[in-house]
Amino acid sequence: MSDTGEDQLGVDNSISTFTSALWFNAALAGGFFSAFCVLRQLRPSVYSPRSYLVEKERQPPPLPDGLLGWVWTLIRTPDKDVLRSVGLDRYMVLRFLRMGIVVFTLFTLVAIPILIPVNLIDQLDSPGLNKLTMGNIRDPERIWAHLILAIVLSAGVIYYTFRETRQYLVLRRSYLLSPEYANTVTARMLFVPSIPDRVNNIEHLVKIFNRFPGGVRRIWLTRNVKDLPDIVAERQKHVMSLESAITKTIAASYKHYAKKGDTELEDRPESRIPEKLRPKHRVSNLPIPLPFVGRKVDSIDYYHEEIEKLNEKINDAQRSPESYEQLSSAYIEFNQQIAAHMAAQCVTHSREMTMAPRYIQITPNDIIWENMNVKSYERLGRRGVSFLITSAIIIFWAIPVAFVQLIANIDSLSKILPFLEGLKNLPSTLVGIIQGILPAVALAILVAMVPIVFKYLSKQEGIPQKSMVDLSLLHKYFFFLFIDVVLVSTIVGGAAQAISQIIGNPLSIINILAESLPKASTFFITYVLLQSLNGTGQAILRAVPLILSYLLPFLSTTPRDIYMEKGKCPTITLGTLIPSHTVIFVLGLLYSTIAPLILPFVCLFFYLSYFIYLYQFLYLYEMEYESGGLAFPRAIRHVYIGLFTWQLTMIGLLAIQKAIPQLVLMIITLVVSIFSLALYDKAFKPLFKYLPIQPEEDDKKPIAPSSERGDRSFFSSGSKVGNGTEEDDKKVLTHGDSAAEQDDDQYSLTTGGEDGGLILRRKNGNNSPTNNDYKRASVGVLDAYSARNYLQKRIHENEHPSSSNENVSQEMVISSARLMYEVESYMHPSMYRKQPTVWLPEDDIGITEHEMAKLRKLNIRTSNFGALAEHDGKKGQKSRVKVDESMYINGGRGIPGEMPTNDPNFGADDYVRHVSDSYALVESLALNIAM
Structure with missing residues (x-):
């Protein structure tokens, strides 16, 4: 028992803060989940639109009716079904949450029975929950327990990150090499920025890039479409x-x-x-x-x-289109997928910062067209400005965050602001609510305001892809949470309880902070409680969309309004979702050995988050574009940042305790961890972006999907911008569009045809192309705009076929439509978008x-x-x-x-089917309905 009334007040406030937060958030979570179980069946448009809106091949397994019977069925959903339905990006988020479950469950089972007795029994008589922290240790010999467990947890985290990354790379290669993705234009696409004016034409680009396997198939020169x-x-x-x-x-x-x-x-x-x-x-x-x-x-x-x-x-x-000014970038499609990966890695120009950095596998709906003319030096300048603004936001946002943390300790705050002394006389339960609930809620509100600004800054950096903007946002938002939520709150929370001593003796701040840092754990326990119970409960209930589902039907008057209301799944942004998970992982590491009481609640967070996002990814959310799981390696990097911070904190605490042997071993652990991250980058980083020349299936064949159109199988979310197959071209122009794959000695690059486009022509000694040469070469037209002109003429020629040639002409129109879709996909949408x-x-x-x-x-x-x-x-x-x-x-x-403009699963086959279902096929295509 505490000796003084002030100490007793600290005990009461600490315990009441924790218990008030626990019961309040548990009650809210129970109410949210109960309401969801009832409303799930009553409002499927709000809670399970993917169960009927997406195509059947991607629909999740049906869940049984009833209030709770569906829970077990959901948890037992096989990974293969999850991956088939949601795609690699969302699946890897679930894998990361499972990693959190495994790591913290195992460590909780080991650490809690050891560390709580070690911290509590026959040691210092710290007030309240601080008795359970490392700050309550009096006997330095007991710190060996903390050190050994810290080494065990560090080794476990390193092992699991390497293990999960290997699994991810297997899945990513299977995704990239699956027939339904590898046969798309996107799989063979390369974006080249900062092209010098002298090189920025079809002839020079072909000379540069035709040296890669298979050669160039088509080139899109970007243009300034003005207004x-x-x-x-x-x-x-x-x-x-x-x-x-x-x-x-x-x-x-x-x-x-x-x-x-x-x-x-x-x-x-x-x-x-x-x-x-x-x-x-x-x-x-x-x-x-x-x-x-x-x-x-x-x-x-x-x-x-x-x-x-x-x-x-x-x-x-x-x-x-030629009337519009040409920009300094181009999209280049190769005949072989590996050529795009090789071209992205080679040095293509002798001048520094020219034709770099190059991007591969950009889908049309992932392009940021406003950034097509941003050159390399300009991009560096923009990134510098964005970094400065981001840093300023993080620094100045620490002020309101610090104030919120001060509120979390009324006793310390009243020492700075004496007029708040009266708050200490309030009932302990009310003080617990003020300290345990209001600061966490205020912090959550402050945090929610930042991503909008960060996303705008990322876009202004000149990044050409929306998915890469999300990845940039992911890093910015994590560092904001890490610095302002974790570090600032920890420092302020620790210093707040010793603020009067620091004012009296500023030189004592190091010792005081080292002793008081563990005391800040109560705030983070309540914060994790808020996120695991209240946060996940609100996420699954979706109160605002639920209310809007009753109001929007009164506002939807036209067929288009009704379609947009009923026919669209909500989308989710991984750039803000993943940092909210990784920061809890970091908090779990940071306080794992310092305040082990946080561990069960970190486990609870990952269990509930996995359950909720498993449901929502399967039955609720769609994504506008896929990156092939590239957010996962960035999440792993955040884990290592948390690992290093925790190890440095342990080193500081051991130094204050003057535990020299433990200190030396902890420094060695930190060095090994840093080496592990360097090895991680050296081993895995190239594989996150590029395909190896020697595919893994030569050694151990990974899971591969069916190539049938009716079975999207294991990987379903790859953007299908056309099929790009030689067979499609044969249907249109007798010969395949594989001229670049032929012997370079037999073909030359010349101008030909009425459209004036560059074509690959056989060197047969005859300068005038024969009819067959023109047929073969015209789909080999390298300029996408010229290819479009030719395909439009071809469609027009088959608009009114004779009865004897009707089937052939219709087949020609269908194939031409498929190629038209490919050709137009990488033009600015305003250059092909038809009247709605x-x-x-x-x-x-x-x-x-x-x-x-x-x-x-x-x-x-x-x-x-x-x-x-x-x-x-x-x-x-x-x-x-x-x-x-x-x-x-x-x-x-x-x-x-009309075609969906943001559906990553909509391809050329879907387009032809869509047009034929809506109109008479030949008539619609004769009107050039290409998009």
């Missing part, structure tokens, strides 16, 4: 406004005719819309529309005219039919497929717009005539 994306976005806005105007008019017209009765059905106007119900709005040149400002226009007629004008303007721009379909609901009055006829006369694409405006005919009843479920379930047909 074209804004014009395309404006057209999209007008299409959505027109849909809204017509849909609302249909609802008003239903109500109008219901009031008049069926006797006036024949007296309806030709447009089917009563004149007084025609929608109107004001148009002005002001950047922000103001009420009663601008000319008043008929909304439907106005949007008709504007869409028609924008269509003409955009189509003219898309037909003449004006999607209207079919109605009984005939308004949609009449408006669609008017739109077709203006060459504006429109459809009423899968949408219906219903009305029961009763006076005062509102109409309802319904969308056919086939538009979005099981992968769905999607909005008629």
